[in-house]
Amino acid sequence: xxxxxxxxxxxxxxxxxxxxxxxxxxxxxxxxxxxxxxxxxxxxxxxxxxxxxxxxxxxxxxxxxxxxxxxxxxxxxxxxxxxxxxxxxxxxxxxxxxxxxxxxxxxxxxxxxxxxxxxxxxxxxxxxxxxxxxxxxxxxxxxxxxxxxxxxxxxxxxxxxxxxxxxxxxxxxxxxxxxxxxxxxxxxxxxxxxxxxxxxxxxxxxxxxxxxxxxxxxxxxxxxxxxxxxxxxxxxxxxxxxxxxxxxxxxxxxxxxxxxxxxxxxxxxxxxxxxxxxxxxxxxxxxxxxxxxxxxxxxxxxxxxxxxxxxxxxxx
Amino acid sequence: xxxxxxxxxxxxxxxxxxxxxxxxxxxxxxxxxxxxxxxxxxxxxxxxxxxxxxxxxxxxxxxxxxxxxxxxxxxxxxxxxxxxxxxxxxxxxxxxxxxxxxxxxxxxxxxxxxxxxxxxxxxxxxxxx
Numbered sequence: 001x002x003x004x005x006x007x008x009x010x011x012x013x014x015x016x017x018x019x020x021x022x023x024x025x026x027x028x029x030x031x032x033x034x035x036x037x038x039x040x041x042x043x044x045x046x047x048x049x050x051x052x053x054x055x056x057x058x059x060x061x062x063x064x065x066x067x068x069x070x071x072x073x074x075x076x077x078x079x080x081x082x083x084x085x086x087x088x089x090x091x092x093x094x095x096x097x098x099x100x101x102x103x104x105x106x107x108x109x110x111x112x113x114x115x116x117x118x119x120x121x122x123x124x125x126x127x128x129x130x131x132x133x134x135x136x137x138x139x140x141x142x143x144x145x146x147x148x149x150x151x152x153x154x155x156x157x158x159x160x161x162x163x164x165x166x167x168x169x170x171x172x173x174x175x176x177x178x179x180x181x182x183x184x185x186x187x188x189x190x191x192x193x194x195x196x197x198x199x200x201x202x203x204x205x206x207x208x209x210x211x212x213x214x215x216x217x218x219x220x221x222x223x224x225x226x227x228x229x230x231x232x233x234x235x236x237x238x239x240x241x242x243x244x245x246x247x248x249x250x251x252x253x254x255x256x257x258x259x260x261x262x263x264x265x266x267x268x269x270x271x272x273x274x275x276x277x278x279x280x281x282x283x284x285x286x287x288x289x290x291x292x293x294x295x296x297x298x299x300x301x302x303x304x305x306x307x308x309x310x311x312x313x314x315x316x
Numbered sequence: 317x318x319x320x321x322x323x324x325x326x327x328x329x330x331x332x333x334x335x336x337x338x339x340x341x342x343x344x345x346x347x348x349x350x351x352x353x354x355x356x357x358x359x360x361x362x363x364x365x366x367x368x369x370x371x372x373x374x375x376x377x378x379x380x381x382x383x384x385x386x387x388x389x390x391x392x393x394x395x396x397x398x399x400x401x402x403x404x405x406x407x408x409x410x411x412x413x414x415x416x417x418x419x420x421x422x423x424x425x426x427x428x429x430x431x432x433x434x435x436x437x438x439x440x441x442x443x444x445x
Contacts, residue, residue: 040371043399044352044371070366072366078372
């Protein structure tokens with residue numbers, strides 16, 4: 001009698017545990033499906049568990065679980081895929097896939113800002129790198145060294161973000177573009193400062209960390225902008241707009257570092273900067289490039305702001 | 317939203333799970349677990365529908381109008397009120413017949429090619445072939 005009741009208690013416990021576990025596993029299904037069929041599936045599983053455990057014992061729940069779990073994984077994947085497809089189709093049909101005038105304007109402004117910042121950064125690099133005057137200045141001020149590195153790394157990160165614009169414009173699959181961007185990121189890192197790996201491993205790792213952080217944060221901000229733009233734009237224009245936002249974010253860091261660096265360095269080595277004098281005038285190419293980069297970035301930010309402003313809000 | 321069709325042939329071939337659910341419901345209304353048991357019984361244990369497959373198929377059959385939910389209970393006092401019962405619609409019956417005919421035709425083709433023995437198949441139009 002006692003053995004019987006103990007057996008039945010063990011069975012009840014095993015079934016209760018199975019049900020709790022299955023209830024948790026049901027989270028694998030999309031919310032809508034779970035809401036409609038979750039309770040019914042629980043009841044079917046409960047009945048099945050009870051019948052199996054009564055007929056064949058508690059251990060027979062193991063093959064039942066194996067079958068149920070594989071069924072759950074397979075059907076949950078199919079359901080998720082279907083929801084993804086439906087969502088995609090809904091977005092595609094609801095919003096225009098072609099680029100609006102505002103988006104073209106934002107895209108052009110972003111590319112111009114990128115090119116100008118790149119020229120300003122390259123000018124800084126050519127002027128200062130391996131110059132004894134600046135090397136001496138770097139030894140005196142660590143902020144100067146750091147701002148120089150940030151200018152360089154942010155220019156590289158902006159290059160990766162520009163690749164994101166091209167990727168989203170040409171390929172519609174986010175997973176494919178993300179994988180491509182990760183590969184580009186690694187290539188740019190090794191081509192940009194891979195030489196450090198041989199001479200100063202720790203410096204290389206620090207640079208890689210800063211570069212990765214800059215790139216990933218900018219792409220993340222771009223993703224947030226894409227999510228917002230999806231409310232009134234199709235998948236592709238929204239993704240391109242998000243990538244433009246990524247570029248502008250990293251360019252903002254680039255220009256801020258550029259300004260900071262120039263202001264810090266100029267009093268120390270004025271003679272060096274005067275090498276970049278244009279013709280017979282007192283105009284300094286570095287300062288002009290920096291000013292244009294700043295203006296281009298402001299223009300880019302305004303155009304992006306317009307593009308991210310939903311049409312309904314504009315009209316109201 | 318998928319558009320419904322009135323032509324049974326437009327829904328063929330049916331997935332195995334869906335056909336087994338329709339087969340289970342030809343015997344009358346059943347709840348989810350009842351359908352599952354009937355599928356095991358009618359296939360000699362070869363078809364074991366998991367809860368996920370069962371309810372994905374049921375949702376599709378409901379969407380296509382092949383089955384419908386029923387509020388009636390065969391034995392109300394013995395049954396859990398929260399259970400959902402399903403029954404075949406007239407269109408569902410036509411689709412199940414069309415699918416059975418399609419499968420029978422496949423079997424006949426296999427017999428002609430001597431992949432299967434000639435005897436044993438009951439023709440849908442009547443008689444043993």
